[in-house]
Amino acid sequence: MTSGYAVVAVLVVVLGTILVGAYGLRVSRTTSDFYVASRTVSPWWNASAIGGEYLSAASFVGIAGLIFAYGPDMLWFPVGYTAGYLVLLTMVAAPLRRSGAYTLPDFAEARFRSRAVRGVASVLALAIGWLYLLPQLEGAGLTLNTVTGAPDWVGALIVMVVVTVNVMSGGMRSITFVQAFQYWLKLTAITVPIVFLVVVWQVHGAESLTAPEYPAFRQDTEVTFNNDTMIHAERSLAIRGTGEVDGVRVDGGFVLTDGYHRIGQGSEFTFPKDATVPHLSTMAHNTNESWALPESSGADFPLYGAYSLIIATFLGTMGLPHVIVRFYTNPNGTAARRTTLILLGLLSVFYLMPPVYGALGRLYTPELLMTGQTDAVVLVLPARVVDGIGGELLGALVAGGAFAAFLSTSSGLVVSLAGVLSQDVLRLGGVRGFRISAVLAGVVPLAMTFVSTGMPVADMVGLAFAVAASSLCPLLMLGIWSSRTTTVGAIAGMLAGGVPALTAGLVTMFTDTGDAWYEVLLSRPAAWTVPLGFTVMYVVSLLTQRHVPPGVQRTMVKLHAPENLGLDGSGPGSGDERS
């Protein structure tokens, strides 16, 4: 699907982001501006900005792709991504803002008065941030590959360069404008095509999305295989084209018998109209009817997988470094709560859309089930369903929105990672330190994209959530709500939950675990690492009560008392000084 309009749309988004960033450069002057936009951001702006930052590659292209391939079990991704903010709202939002922390390590230090706790939190925040950046870059590569045919690394490189330059020059204030704008851009880009898609689907006779048949080609479809692909054909079918099947060179017509076949890299075949679509060998054999039922994904231990995903997404949101930063730009705890509530609404609206793409994709772009590029369903669908220039323009809109998603999430992550790096790792203060750190924050994940195995972007993001949920979530929850948490307990808990989750994530991403029985324990680690983190943190804290940080009562007053009462628990007489 090479389309000139889509290229233009991507260019417009990239240039727009640079321009808005440059505008921000003139406004941002002091270090305080640079880091926190001077804390003058209203709840609506802030909520839009968090939404813009949060709706990543996983939300924009990943969820639709997973639903398209694996059915309603994957609906837990959008639900979890939203419900995570309810947990954040009820347990963390106001106290976190009142702690005055700018990053998670800042919170760790404010609460525990310990460099060691801060250090561990920094390392984990960095790991989570990089784990989260990786799928953004892969998504960018995929998008650019889909719209222009460019190699995967080009998209990743463009995103990283634009983001790093933008962050280096504009800092956070420009990012706030950019992010808020990008939420609305993304919402438009994903919603407008849906209106047309649904209308066309209705005009075509509202064909059932859950018919008891395998997905079939709607017209003669030419398919390019970018990788060596193992497919399974339900019925034998006649294909034409050039390439390699089961190691044999094919040129012209060929009959693909039913069963498994290996299609060579670079093959181009045309599949006939009305033939049943072969599917990737690793996907379940599903008719559209059985696909639409729960537990249709064919994964081992589906119940364990579902609960692990629920735990990771519900609890992981609060531990994402780029989300936490945004709470600092609220003027006070009450505003932090209201921001989160508005954000819940904004996310709810957005997440109504991806499942529609996933379901319509079964009818209109079934060949993606065969090539395995299921993440591309959002990008390919509009041009496929709507004929002519209209479809191309809609496709361009979606491609632009997708690029906005990669840019905004990556910007937010690079800003927060640069903050952590400059303060805790490189120990370089000032604007220069921040700039050096921004470069480093971007280069590492870019390098990682060259070694990772291509797993679906939403799954990769799920791993970042699992690490956050098992390490930084216990730190926040127990730190805020229990004054008995000790420095030793905090460190032990973060390590006990974070290290296994991170290891499991890296093993899944960079090695091929195949069909081993423990595969699901590694690819969905949260169900065992999260309880581990919480239990270790709590039990070790109870055993080491001598290490309760000094002044914990004052800290608790600061975290929980409304700001306008002149309470800071900082000792006798301070209330009078304030009035």
Place this chain on the structure above:
Amino acid sequence: MTTPPPHRPVPQPTQRVVVTSPRTRAPRARRPYSGTREINEQSELGAVYMRTLIRAQRRLGLSVCLVTTGVLALLPLLFSLEPALGRFRVFGLGLPWFLLCVATFPMLLLAGWFYVRQAERSEREFAELVERP
């Protein structure tokens, strides 16, 4: 007003600053009465005031959170134990699709709205309590 965060001092061009109060949009601190002084002086009574507030907020937060996520978390188990439920249709959508794509989001919003209202109320009550002379 625009002092940089204390732990990252940065050389800046000479700049005159007036420091009056923390830079927040919250109303300025009122003259403290006995309750606030108890807390600021870290007396036993002050600790009791704070513990009451923290407990109330923790109970509220946990119950909203557990009820909402608990209801959601029942669904996979339900669909696993009773697969026939998956074939049930609501407004033309399969039941799992209807529940997860449509019904969940208003429920989350409602829970969030309820929580914000209650949390702000309990903070108001706390303020009245500690500001009573």
